[in-house]
Amino acid sequence: MRRRGRKTRLIIHLVAWSIALIWAIPYVGILITSLRPYSEVVSGWWNIHPFTLTLEAYKAVWSNPTYPLSRGFVNSFLIAIPSTIIPLFVAALAAYSFARFRGSILKDLLFLTIVTLMSVPQQAVIIPVFGFMSRINMINTRIGLILLHTAFGLPWQILFLRNFFMTMPVEVEEAARVDGATDFQIFYKIVLPMALPALASVVALQFNWVWNDFFFALVLLLTPEKWVVTQTIPALKGRYLIRWDQMAAASVMASVVPVIIYALLQKYYVKGIVGGVMKG
Amino acid sequence: MRRRRLIPSLFLIPAVLFLIIFVIYPFLYTICGSFIKWEAYEAKGVTVENWVEILSDRRIISVDRFLDLKAPPYGALLHNFIWIAIMVPTSVFLGLILAYLLREVRGGSIAKSLIFLGMVVPMVVGGILIRFVFDKEAGVVNAALNLLGLGEYVKTWTAYPDTALYALIAGSIWLWTGFNTVIYSAGLETIPREIIEAARVDGATGFTIFWRIIVPLLKPVTLVAVMMTTLWVLKIFDVVYVATMGGPGGATNVLALDMYIRAFYWVPPDYGGAMVVATLLTLLTLGVAAYIMRVTVRIK
Numbered sequence: 001m002r003r004r005g006r007k008t009r010l011i012i013h014l015v016a017w018s019i020a021l022i023w024a025i026p027y028v029g030i031l032i033t034s035l036r037p038y039s040e041v042v043s044g045w046w047n048i049h050p051f052t053l054t055l056e057a058y059k060a061v062w063s064n065p066t067y068p069l070s071r072g073f074v075n076s077f078l079i080a081i082p083s084t085i086i087p088l089f090v091a092a093l094a095a096y097s098f099a100r101f102r103g104s105i106l107k108d109l110l111f112l113t114i115v116t117l118m119s120v121p122q123q124a125v126i127i128p129v130f131g132f133m134s135r136i137n138m139i140n141t142r143i144g145l146i147l148l149h150t151a152f153g154l155p156w157q158i159l160f161l162r163n164f165f166m167t168m169p170v171e172v173e174e175a176a177r178v179d180g181a182t183d184f185q186i187f188y189k190i191v192l193p194m195a196l197p198a199l200a201s202v203v204a205l206q207f208n209w210v211w212n213d214f215f216f217a218l219v220l221l222l223t224p225e226k227w228v229v230t231q232t233i234p235a236l237k238g239r240y241l242i243r244w245d246q247m248a249a250a251s252v253m254a255s256v257v258p259v260i261i262y263a264l265l266q267k268y269y270v271k272g273i274v275g276g277v278m279k280g
Numbered sequence: 281m282r283r284r285r286l287i288p289s290l291f292l293i294p295a296v297l298f299l300i301i302f303v304i305y306p307f308l309y310t311i312c313g314s315f316i317k318w319e320a321y322e323a324k325g326v327t328v329e330n331w332v333e334i335l336s337d338r339r340i341i342s343v344d345r346f347l348d349l350k351a352p353p354y355g356a357l358l359h360n361f362i363w364i365a366i367m368v369p370t371s372v373f374l375g376l377i378l379a380y381l382l383r384e385v386r387g388g389s390i391a392k393s394l395i396f397l398g399m400v401v402p403m404v405v406g407g408i409l410i411r412f413v414f415d416k417e418a419g420v421v422n423a424a425l426n427l428l429g430l431g432e433y434v435k436t437w438t439a440y441p442d443t444a445l446y447a448l449i450a451g452s453i454w455l456w457t458g459f460n461t462v463i464y465s466a467g468l469e470t471i472p473r474e475i476i477e478a479a480r481v482d483g484a485t486g487f488t489i490f491w492r493i494i495v496p497l498l499k500p501v502t503l504v505a506v507m508m509t510t511l512w513v514l515k516i517f518d519v520v521y522v523a524t525m526g527g528p529g530g531a532t533n534v535l536a537l538d539m540y541i542r543a544f545y546w547v548p549p550d551y552g553g554a555m556v557v558a559t560l561l562t563l564l565t566l567g568v569a570a571y572i573m574r575v576t577v578r579i580k
Contacts, residue, residue, distance in 0.1 A: 020391035151302030
């Protein structure tokens, strides 16, 4: 098939891999920095004499007396898990309705509105949200942040799942309807299981977005006891002296969870990203 | 028949309720609130003062400094624009080149994952990483400068007004380009091999094939890449907050950060100003999004 010379292929390999490796240098740097004592990395992690491996930095941030990263982890999971599950069902229900029961202009208009909401920035809603949450004592509660994350996840999930549902064959659902199944039974017992690949994309992306979110948490979670991982990291930074070993360890730990999700669900992750933006 | 039409419409209710309470109502409130005179937490009548104040605020726009070729700050709005002007072409082009090169390279998918990592890790970590690579002592950028005999440029790049903004832009190109690489890779897979083979048989060089066949065929992907990159830059917050907090001296201030500072950092808060900034930001993002939708509909 390919008719390129060996030399050209070699050059392409060399160029491509050099770029990729340069791209990876900061990650390598942060990983090495996190595993060595501060005195060895303060003037550069690439100096390898002496080279001591230690987990001291990890221990230090994990159980920091004021802002333990361990607490941030617990809080992040407590936020991210419900903020992934709740919108999944709400969005799937709505997406199914949009995909299968069309016809009225009103519904098309509603769909278009929801898709448009995808581009509303977080900053455009946060002051009023903060205002009404203060009035009903939802500031500094996990439930408030979870509900907000749920709402913000809905538009792209509805769009993405509706596109997926529309590619599914209708015959199975119609057969079930003839057998007397209700709309909800069909949705719950037939449509959802058939849509598992799409649901995996939604779970992977939404979990990572919530885990990685900083802005909403920063505004709504006020006391350090409630802080999530992304809030804990800047607090650990220190204003004048940056303990690079500890910052590196905290960064690595904060990234482990989303990286694992990405590694496990890579296929679905990429599909979610490509499908979410390319079919709009 | 009637029942079948009604029940599925009920399926929409939870989603619509969520969106009204947490997105639509607060969003409209912000727009209206930008025209309200706020005294600390109290609304005191209707006004356009907020808009006048923000649009003449040097934290938001200082065009004169830019025109006089002085160092930043040029104001948050201009910083966002400069960010877009530098990052969008660079990152989109890099994404295209990388996707094209890595397609035929052994282990290309591993390399792609490495480049995509910037999209997977929290943006807060991205900010730490940017601060880290540009650090005077611990940063790899300065080590590279020393190695190249450019020792005079060694400094903590994010700490000086003349370089901080550009350091952050470079860092965010590094973080975001994985997105463009991934969507270009997906786009490349849809191009039939036969077209390329046919061109090759006709004697076209690799360079001609790339510019005359592949780039035009990928035009819809390029459009998405340009728009999504622009949207991402407009909303940028975490990276700036963590790496510089908008400093030094406002040299890296951006709209999203400025809105946060006005509403949640200053005591008493400047809600009117913050809502104007948020509305400005929304106008820009909605403008870009509306453009995407119009164009994608036309392509279909």
